Amino acid sequence: MGLSEIGLAPDRLSNSIWTTDQAGNYGTAFRTYRRFGCFAHILNTVLKHTFKDQFLQSEAPAMEACIQAVKNAVRYLKKSGLAARLENAVHPFFAVRFSSLWRTFKSTHGQLQQVQKLLKDSGECRVFR
Numbered sequence: 001m002g003l004s005e006i007g008l009a010p011d012r013l014s015n016s017i018w019t020t021d022q023a024g025n026y027g028t029a030f031r032t033y034r035r036f037g038c039f040a041h042i043l044n045t046v047l048k049h050t051f052k053d054q055f056l057q058s059e060a061p062a063m064e065a066c067i068q069a070v071k072n073a074v075r076y077l078k079k080s081g082l083a084a085r086l087e088n089a090v091h092p093f094f095a096v097r098f099s100s101l102w103r104t105f106k107s108t109h110g111q112l113q114q115v116q117k118l119l120k121d122s123g124e125c126r127v128f129r
Helices: 010-015 024-029 039-050 053-059 061-080 098-109 112-121
Strands: 017-020 034-037
Touching: 034 039, 039 098, 053 061, 061 098, 061 112, 098 112
Parallel strands: 017 034
Antiparallel strands: none
16 A cells, blocks of 8 residues: 555655654654654653662662562462452553553552552561561
């Protein structure tokens, strides 16, 4: 399928501003056009680097310890089968997007007392300190 078949005449492409993620292949593909990086992708990259374990260990150790405790608690709840006893699901952290960390915290915080009780009753409350 050519560009003209979907209403994009090649001679009009240079009059457009393209928004893409930051992948190098886009920079190469659109080098002759005006291109801006997608703000959501840029923000995600900044947050992802900010919340890397190494950076947090040196710059914000208390925050890094909190993040690790929540990750450990969710991992334990999932592996032990205790997560099935929660009213709502807890979401594990995946390092692909910053929103994954937010989703992990939100799913845990929304039922914090229930999570703490399950961990305490299982003798694993130390995981969540």
